[in-house]
Each structure stands twice: as structure tokens, then as C-alpha cells.
Amino acid sequence: MLNVYGLKNCDTCRKALSWLQSENIAHQFFDIRKDGFTETDLKRWLAxxxxxxxxxxxxxxxxxxxxxxxxxxxxxxAAALVLTEPALMKRPIFDDGNKFVICGFKAEQQDALKSL
Structure with missing residues (x-):
């Protein structure tokens, strides 16, 4: 399952979630302020x-x-800043929990998501 990290009131995140649903891509959304993320997640994203x-x-x-x-x-x-102020990250972040990590929602990210 694809995890999507962002902010619920972010226009780009809302567009991405709508697009994922229209493409029938299974996903779960996490609001980075409300639901948070782990330091392990952040280290994987930075890597x-x-x-x-x-x-x-x-x-x-x-x-x-x-x-x-x-x-x-x-x-x-950057890691310390993001842990204290998650909104500093580009959004959305798409993470399969393994090796697939991308951020943003432009055509190239959409193409990468379709290839999952």
C-alpha cells in the first residue's frame, strides 16, 4: 500500500489524493501535523x-x-527542522515503506506513480 504524507488543507495534496483515487491506486493518507511521521520515515526520505x-x-x-x-x-x-516544523517538507510525499519515495505532484511524479 502506498502511504501519502501531506497536509489535509494543501491544494496539491488534495489534487494528488483525488488523482490516486481516480487511478485506482491503493493508498493511505497521513496528515503530517495530525498523524505525524517517524524519525525512521524522515531518514528514509532524506536518504x-x-x-x-x-x-x-x-x-x-x-x-x-x-x-x-x-x-x-x-x-x-534539515532533519531537526522538519521534526519540529513538518510543513517545511515539500508535499505530498509518496512512500511505499520500502524503496519507493517521491515528493511533489507534477507529471513526472504521476508517471512514476502509474508504474507502481
């Missing part, structure tokens, strides 16, 4: 995507960070 791809630099959460924190971002600091 698969890297912190540059996982961190959403266009969102309000990023803009609200101190400039010094933004400039000193590394893999280690």
Missing part, C-alpha cells in the same frame, strides 16, 4: 531525496525561518 529536494523553500514555513537558519541548512539541520 532517497536529499535535503535539497525534501525542503520546500517556497512556503510560508521557510520564509518564517531566520535567515541564518536558512543559509546554514544541511542534511543534519
Amino acid at each position: 532517497a531525496l536529499g535535503h535539497e529536494q525534501l525542503i520546500n523553500r517556497r512556503g510560508t514555513s521557510w520564509r518564517n525561518l531566520d535567515a541564518a537558519v536558512q543559509e546554514s541548512l544541511s542534511e543534519k539541520t
Whole structure:
């Protein structure tokens, strides 16, 4: 089963969930603020995507960070930041719990999801 991590009020997450349903792709949604995620999940996402791809630099959460924190971002600091402020992650994150991890919902991610 495909796990989808995001925010219930995120437009992109809602579009992704609607699309998954229309494509008959079995999935389970986890709201990262309400349901959370494990540190193990985060480590797997960072290993698969890297912190540059996982961190959403266009969102309000990023803009609200101190400039010094933004400039000193590394893999280690990214993990700590995301654990305290989950909305810093790009959304949605698709994870099969094994080796398949992607984030975002553009055409290339949709193609990857269809290949599952």
C-alpha cells in the first residue's frame, strides 16, 4: 500500500489524493501535523531525496525561518527542522515503506506513480 504524507488543507495534496483515487491506486493518507511521521520515515526520505529536494523553500514555513537558519541548512539541520516544523517538507510525499519515495505532484511524479 502506498502511504501519502501531506497536509489535509494543501491544494496539491488534495489534487494528488483525488488523482490516486481516480487511478485506482491503493493508498493511505497521513496528515503530517495530525498523524505525524517517524524519525525512521524522515531518514528514509532524506536518504532517497536529499535535503535539497525534501525542503520546500517556497512556503510560508521557510520564509518564517531566520535567515541564518536558512543559509546554514544541511542534511543534519534539515532533519531537526522538519521534526519540529513538518510543513517545511515539500508535499505530498509518496512512500511505499520500502524503496519507493517521491515528493511533489507534477507529471513526472504521476508517471512514476502509474508504474507502481
